[in-house]
Amino acid sequence: MIVVNRLDVTYGSVHALERIDAAFSPGTVSALVGHNGSGKSTLLHVLAGLVSCTHGSVTGVPRSIAFVPQQVAVDELVPLSVAATVNMGLWAKLGAWRRPSRADRRFCMSTMRRMGVLELAERRLGDLSGGQRQRTLLAQALVQQADLLLLDEPTTGLDPDACDIINTAIREEAARGATVIMATHDRRQAEAADTIHRLVNGLLHDQG
Ligand SMILES: Nc1ncnc2c1ncn2[C@@H]1O[C@H](COP(=O)(O)OP(=O)(O)OP(=O)(O)O)[C@@H](O)[C@H]1O
Numbered sequence: 001m002i003v004v005n006r007l008d009v010t011y012g013s014v015h016a017l018e019r020i021d022a023a024f025s026p027g028t029v030s031a032l033v034g035h036n037g038s039g040k041s042t043l044l045h046v047l048a049g050l051v052s053c054t055h056g057s058v059t060g061v062p063r064s065i066a067f068v069p070q071q072v073a074v075d076e077l078v079p080l081s082v083a084a085t086v087n088m089g090l091w092a093k094l095g096a097w098r099r100p101s102r103a104d105r106r107f108c109m110s111t112m113r114r115m116g117v118l119e120l121a122e123r124r125l126g127d128l129s130g131g132q133r134q135r136t137l138l139a140q141a142l143v144q145q146a147d148l149l150l151l152d153e154p155t156t157g158l159d160p161d162a163c164d165i166i167n168t169a170i171r172e173e174a175a176r177g178a179t180v181i182m183a184t185h186d187r188r189q190a191e192a193a194d195t196i197h198r199l200v201n202g203l204l205h206d207q208g
Contacts, residue, residue: 007056031190034199040183062147070152089143151182
């Protein structure tokens with residue numbers, strides 16, 4: 001179980017998170033909700049190890065973490081295809097030097113199909129629409145089969161069919177035992193989670 005204990009994060013003079021206590025169990029989906037600037041992304045960044053806490057501690061974070069940030073800037077000049085981007089998710093599982101097996105490659109293909117990006121496989125990431133790019137990055141995260149899946153607004157800007165596909169995938173990740181934590185502004189998506197944590201100006205109000 002991941003346990004967050006009396007966590008404070010400040011950016012200069014901005015108190016992004018204050019005295020946060022929370023716990024996240026394997027096999028569950030937790031939603032972080034709250035207004036813009038309430039601290040959701042900051043908490044995800046701390047859990048991902050990208051931001052340090054000013055005070056407090058976070059324990060029990062598994063080694064394998066897949067993180068899909070809110071907005072991913074992709075240099076249009078980077079010649080990375082959709083297929084290459086998704087296949088990179090295997091590195092986390094296999095290490096950079098172990099060759100993927102046929103089963104690994106099939107898994108990448110089926111994940112791309114599930115996320116609706118298989119027909120875009122040869123397209124460059126920088127040439128995709130925002131929603132297509134988001135689905136590609138989610139496919140990359142799913143391929144990792146990580147123990148902790150951190151998603152920052154995973155369905156923002158996606159069409160309703162894509163939202164349904166992603167919400168199903170989120171449940172499936174929890175069903176295989178992953179801890180899933182997502183920031184969301186989508187009320188229905190939050191209500192479908194096992195636990196809702198509401199952040200108000202950096203303070204946590206748990207809603208069960
Ligand atoms: N790199 C940074 N430097 C300074 N302040 C920051 C930085 N990142 C976030 N903040 C501030 O920390 C607070 C929390 O921001 P955060 O991005 O965690 O909120 P959020 O709940 O994810 O917002 P949103 O719903 O808009 O994505 C805000 O006041 C924000 O301005």
